[in-house]
Amino acid sequence: MATENEKNDSSPAGPESSTPETDAAKAKAEDFLDQLAETGGEFTNENIDEFLEMQDPEFAQQLGDIKKDSELTVFDPEIDDDTAALHDEIARWRDAKGLKRTAYLILPFLPRVSLAVKKLKFRLFAFIQATKIRLKHFLYYLATAGRRKAQAKIMGAIKSAVSSVASVLADVKHLSLKLKLAFAGLILLLGASGAVLYLTWKGKLIPQESRLFLVNLAENADEVHEVDAHGTFENFYDNVRSTPNLLLIQKIVVNIRASKNSGPNPMMAGELFVEGLNPDVVIEVKDREAFFRDTIQRTTEDFTFDQLSSADGKQLLIQSLLKEINRNLTTGELRNVRIKTFILKP
Template sequence: MADTENTTKGEDTSSESAEDLEGSLSLDDLDSAIAQEDPEFAASLDGIGPDDPKHVIYEEGIELEYRPEDELKLWTESTGWRAKAIKIFPFLPRISYFIKMKRTVARFAWQKWKAKARESIKSAPKNFLAWIKAQLAAFKGKIGEGLGVFKTYSLVKKLGFVGLVLVTGAAIFLGYRIGTKGLIGPDENLFVGSLAEWSQGQYIYDPAAQQESFYESTRTSQNVLLLRKLVANLKRSANSGDNPMGAFEFYVEGTVSEVVIEIKDRESEIEDLFLRTIEETTFDQAASGEGKRLLCDRLRKEVNKVLTTGFVRRIFIKNAIIKP
């Protein structure tokens, strides 16, 4: 039994050794096997050899690497001011190398930042549009979730929620109203006590100083017109006879020149209006000074009713002849 086990173990060992040997032999004789099976492929493999020193593959890192030794070589081999300066200050190559490295790093960083900025600007509209779409989608999703939850509420809860929203809105409005204008606005005065509140400017003067009338100033045009003599019958009174009469000449002063022109154009109509007004005056009124003043005031009011441009400011009596 032992012999059988030994024999089996020996056979297994010998088989493993044979497999290893076969594998090593197959690797060693690979070139000959390839040459026998495919001579053309074997010939192409023979053409592959070590790198030609004259045709070295370019490596960017080697060419771009600038070492302190290169800077020192630049200063030592220079024939200009560098050669004189390095003799006095031998540490200048290290400083120069440090400055060049910092400048190179800064330049690369600036170019990198500029490229990123350019790319960011180009992609900004697309990114902003994508962000807007994402926000709208998220907002739409939240609204959908809220509506879904709201649908699950009972009728009482739905009415309570709507009432809460209305009460909250009313409270916000009242708070804003109270904070800005007050709940009840201030009382407004419907009557203007002084035009100073509405004026653009206020000027103070001394009432005791000499003043000039605005309407009677000699520096402004008077716009005065003398009407033709008017003869009219007067109403009888206690001091008059059976047929009292009066002859009058009036000065009419307008606010603007257009008033005088209109009265001149409509002189016949204005004279007829004056005559109808004078005929309503009694003899006693026409004979007294106060009556003449009241007559002029009545004439002014009647004329202003029919004028279309401006108005008459005053009416004066030039001559008045009263016959009892």
């Protein structure tokens, strides 16, 4: 067994055995490297292939036999223009500085809105430009060939209408007298029908119904003036050009109701001005002064001392007096009741 192993180790066909051809190839490859180093050339892919060809031609041939598998292909993902534009818009908002970036972090949908606005703006601009171009071409067409074609069509239509009328008249000439009269009657009937329809539409044949009552004075006024409702106005009764219709009712003394802050028999004494809307009211109050004085006293008796001591109570008394006096007047109404003198006794 030892003899056989020694034979195998010394056999030239072993894995570490060499042949004169391989030794010559290695020597040639080393000479190639030395020559490349002496010339100072770069060690490129072509030099590597040449070196492998010199050193081990079999290995170089095996490398050359390696080819790409035709079934292994890499497909680039297809990205449409809208998606690419959205990615670019998001990148612009994300890489922005200041307020724009802060707004993007708070509202992430802003890039989509911004892109939609830009697309709408672009489409609107494109539509306007296209409309301008079409209008320009249309005007040019009308100024050149279009005008000539329109004139030719109009002249052709006129000639056709004239020829049609001439042919109808020629046919009418060959008709009998009865047919001619019937044709003329038909023409007159059509004309009369058109006139009746026109006059009816204008309201001349059948008059339109007029309104019985005057709704708006501006429709019949000679002049109409507009007034600003929010402007400054002068009161009709309190203007400086009119004389107030005032009457003084003197020495009104009346017992009023007792209250918490008064004694057992409180009293009120005073004088009042009554203002009428017209002089007739003042005359009536003066003529019936005794009656209205009694009305004032009876109305005042229902108030307490505490009520008449306050401003609201006095205002309530004036409203009550105005209501009671107006209820008994026959020639008009009072506009206001004013207090001249007002004395309270607790």
